[in-house]
Amino acid sequence: MLAVEPSARIRAQRALDVAPALDAMAEQLPFDDDSFDAVMATVTVHQWADVGRGLSELRRVAREAVVVLTFDGDALDRLWPAEYVPELIAAERRRYPLIDYLSSIIGKRVDVREVPIPIDCVDGFTETYYARPEQFLDPRVRAAQSAWDFVDEQANHRAVEQLRAGLASGAWDARHGHLRTQPEFHGSLRLLAGQP
Numbered sequence: 001m002l003a004v005e006p007s008a009r010i011r012a013q014r015a016l017d018v019a020p021a022l023d024a025m026a027e028q029l030p031f032d033d034d035s036f037d038a039v040m041a042t043v044t045v046h047q048w049a050d051v052g053r054g055l056s057e058l059r060r061v062a063r064e065a066v067v068v069l070t071f072d073g074d075a076l077d078r079l080w081p082a083e084y085v086p087e088l089i090a091a092e093r094r095r096y097p098l099i100d101y102l103s104s105i106i107g108k109r110v111d112v113r114e115v116p117i118p119i120d121c122v123d124g125f126t127e128t129y130y131a132r133p134e135q136f137l138d139p140r141v142r143a144a145q146s147a148w149d150f151v152d153e154q155a156n157h158r159a160v161e162q163l164r165a166g167l168a169s170g171a172w173d174a175r176h177g178h179l180r181t182q183p184e185f186h187g188s189l190r191l192l193a194g195q196p
Contacts, residue, residue, distance in 0.1 A: 004029065026054030031061045038065040043125065045070050045102065046095040047146070055105040059194070066106040068192040069115070071096050075188035079127055080176045081136070084166075085159035088126075091150035099190060107194025115191050116184040130185040133172055137164055 003021040005011045011021045024030050026041065027050050039062040041054075048054045058066045073096035076082070082089045103110040121128040124144050129135040137160060142148040148156060166172035179185070 026057055029057045029061050033060055034063045035061045037063055038067060040067040040069070042069045043071075045097055046092075051097050051102075052105060055102065059106055059196070062196075064195060066194045068102055068106060068194075070099075070102065070190055070192070071188040072099050072190050073188070074099075078187050079130055079185070080133070080172075080179075081126060081159075084163050085151060085155060087151045087155040088147055088159070092126075092147050095147075095150070099192065102192055103194065105194075106192060107196055110192055110194040113191045113193075114186055115189040116186050117189055118184050119182065127185060127187040127189065130187070131179045131182060133163060133167060133176070136160065137167075 001019040003014075003019050004024045004026065005014075005021040006023065006025045008023070011023065014021055022030065026044070026048055039058045041058060045051050045054065045068060055066070055068075058068075071092070073093040076089045076092055076096075099112060103112065117127050117130065119131050124141070126145055126147060129141070135141045142156070142160075151159075163172065173180075
């Protein structure tokens, strides 16, 4: 197993007992054609400068499956933050490539699956807090999610204050309290597996 990570900061944060990470970019992989049985891109395609080129590179170096874990921009409004910070949803929707576009590049046969998010998911992307809205009051949580970088300070402040007030008044729980005990959330997370 081998990882590719262009960020020195992220490479430095990797645990010592995981696969090594090469300093490289998806758009220009330093591997021969058909070097790997399978390749995977995990919650990253929306960060790439040239998604088409990056996916073509994944397809080039994979003999079999190209797997992409990403988000479906058309399903982002399934979760309650759409009510509090629609600017976040709009920004994310612009960033996420269309599922059909991704599929058209990664294989001739592509299986697309909705991935349920468990209530105790620790990853930290927006939907992992579907049952824990208080987490969004913590500026460290928002700072760890790149989506908030695309929301201006005024909208950020307004959203946090509306959420704080909704939690204090019980309005959030009146509308969404059932989520606090819902074992999983079916949101925008998608797993695509493309075969040549």
